[in-house]
Amino acid sequence: MLIRLLRRYLARYRRQVAIVTALLLLQSVGNLYLPNLNADIINNGVAVGDTDYIWRTGAVMLGITLLLGLFAVVAVYFASQTSMGVGRDVRGAVFDRVQSFSAREMNRFGTASLITRNTNDVQQVQLFLQIALTILVSAPILAIGGIIMALREDATLSWLIVVIVPLMGAVIGVLLWKAVPLFRQVQVKIDRITQVLREQITGVRVVRAFIRVRSERARFEVVNADLTATSLRVNRIFALAFPALLGIMNLSTVAILWFGAGLVDRGDMPIGNLTAFLQYIMQILFAVMTAVFMVILIPRAEASAQRIVDVLGTTSSVAEPLRPVAPQQLSGLVAFADVTFAYPHGERPVLHDLTFAARPGRTTAIIGGTGSGKSTVVSLVTRSFDVTSGVVLVDGLDVREQSLDGLWSRIGLVPQTAYLFKGTVAQNLRFGNENATDAELWRALEVAQARDFVAAMAGQLEAPIDQGGTNVSGGQRQRLAIARAIVKRPAIYLFDDCFSALDAGTDARLRTALKAETGDATVIIVAQRVSTILHADHIVVLDEGRVVGSGTHDELMQTSAEYREIVESQLGTAAA
Structure with missing residues (x-):
């Protein structure tokens, strides 16, 4: 999945990748050439006392080193530009898909998991790409080139390579076999700890009110300890692997010096060539060590890439129609025709054969007990879900045949739980109509019975609103959400039990003002x-997802026992 993801998003960065690859190739060739020059200095300069040769060759080595440093800086620049760009593109793609x-x-997926996938998971892939472009490209070149150059220096000692490289490969293989499953577990457990944290932070008032701080702390400690234990298992594996690899490197140095000293003593190998051979072996082992460093990142990046691809590969069950149809007349008529709906994995339908119409210029109310399916009706109009059977019509056309933006543009929704965004009062009110004037905002606030408290706030329309509207009361939050819908001037208003936090007086005044304001909507x-x-x-009137009554208040008092029961329970028998 990692290769698939990178192949898709690296396409637009071909030029930068080509530059990085070319620079790293030149850098690797230069690094492979330096030990050879060093051997020449020892054999042809130090051994014979030729100072001029030492200075000339040393100057060449210095020039190559400075050039390699320049190559490294430019390569890291383009590698960083590429990895940051890919990270930005992937985050944008995940955001758009969500x-x-x-x-x-x-x-x-869950909110916590989606947040983790678009932050931590993308960061893991981004980090892998950054390191891969600067290390992984040069590692095989150094390893293969080092072997060739070592054989060129002395074939007799080259048998050591046959022993060293497979030994290090075995250590890396065990490392991968043990670490990959654990890295996948780590990502899942990060999701879990994010979910618990989000619940506890969001519901902190409930936690305190029910004196559940200790139990919630214990719940967090459980998931925290679980994540810590898995991370420690990964670290223990690497704690054993790195000393093993370093031990192999050190023993290799000892072996080369031991056997090489005998060759030098017998005159079969110049001392400069032994030095160069040792440097080439170190380059080979360094390449293997950098590959091990990549091994640390690959499993985690692969697990993260899988989770990202899962999101990107998920198609919404509420899809944009291939050939959207526009309604011939935008009147605002909403109709349900034999609608049945069941939630995914639900045991039974929430709505059964629902049929009714909400007409322009009229107020249609939906009432019923808890769990009767009232809010589900709103979700079907906005296409948060699609019906299981039957059809929902807006302006005489099935909502599934209309473009989503076209449908949503005609709807003003006030959800059951009002949500405000971080910004100012004006920015929140203009959420559905960016071109609304201040006069229109004040008018909407007046209708929503929110003018007085906004006028009293420091800054008025420019008063700051915290994320979620936490710096205003529940009733104020609901009234601002109602004002936001009014500013949009939609053809259809959907009020999903959003008057619950208002006192009776405010509720009555708001409904009276709303009646005059909504006009033909x-x-x-x-x-x-x-x-x-x-x-x-x-x-x-809904009861267990079925329409059990329909009409005006007076009509229902005569014809619907369920409605009379609701009225009597709330207003008393005298009202009935």
Whole structure:
């Protein structure tokens, strides 16, 4: 998967990769030539006392060394540019793919895992590419070139290579066999610790309110200890492997000097050639050691690449139609026709044969008990999920045949849990309409009963909002979310139980102002409180995913026992 991922995203960096490869090739050739020059200095300069030859050859060596340093700097620059660019492109691709996911794919991967994949996993691949372009390219050149040059210096001692290289290869093989599965486990456990941290940070108020700090600390310590134990197992493997490789290198040096000294003593090998041979063997072993360093990164990068490819290879279950069809008339009409829906892996459908229509210029309310499928109705209109059977129509056309952007552009959604982004009040309100004027923002705030508290904030429209809107109250957050939908001026308003944090007075004033503001738009209100939907033009009563009543408040009081039960439980028998 790593090779597949890099092949895909390295294509646009061919020029930089070619430059790095050429520079590293020249650098490796230069490094292989230096021991030969060093041998010449010893044999033809030091041994015979030729000072001029020492100076001339030494100057050549110095010039080559400086040139190699320049090559190294330029190669690292282009390698860094390539690896950072690939990291940026992969992060962008993962972000774009996640943005296309439906709720089904989001639930499958989980928020914590998707964050880890787009940060830690991409960083692992990026780090591997950076090191590979600077080390992995030159390592085989140095190893193969070193063997050739060592044989050229003296074939008699070359039998040592036959012993040393396979021995180091065996150590690396065991290292890979043991480490690869552990690195995959590490990535999974990083996901887990991210998930636990996210839950505890997001739900810190609940944790404290229920005095669960100790149990949550214990839960974190369990996953933290699990990750630590797996990481320590990896480190123990490398703690054994590195001394073994260093031991092989040191024993190789001793063996070369031992057997080489005999050859020099008998006059079968010049002392300069022995020095060069030793340097070539060190270059070969250094190349193998750098390969080992890459071994540390490869398993983790491979595991990370697999997780990234899993995201990039996942197609959203809510797909853009191949040939989108635009509605002939943009009226805002929403209709459900025999809709049945079951969540993935659900035991039974949440909605059964749902049929109703929400018409322009009218307020359609959906009410029912907990788990009756009210919010699911909203999710089907916005195509967070697609229906199992039946059809959802917007402007007389199946939502699955319309372009997603075209559908979403006509919808103003206020979710059950209001979410505000880090920025200012104005930036949040302009989220659906970037060209909205300040006057339009204040008008929307007035309708949403949020004008007074925004006017009292330091900076007013430019007052800062923290991530998630944590610096405002729940009711203020909901009113700002309602104002954001109003600023968009959509053809369809979807209010998913978003009046729950408002007091009765504010709720009543908001609904009155909203009625006048929405005009000819279609308004769908999902609510738990009867008082919120008493004056709706059309009320749909759900019970266990089925429509058990439909009409106005007065009509339902006469025809629907389920609706009367809801009214009596909330407003008392007198209201009924």
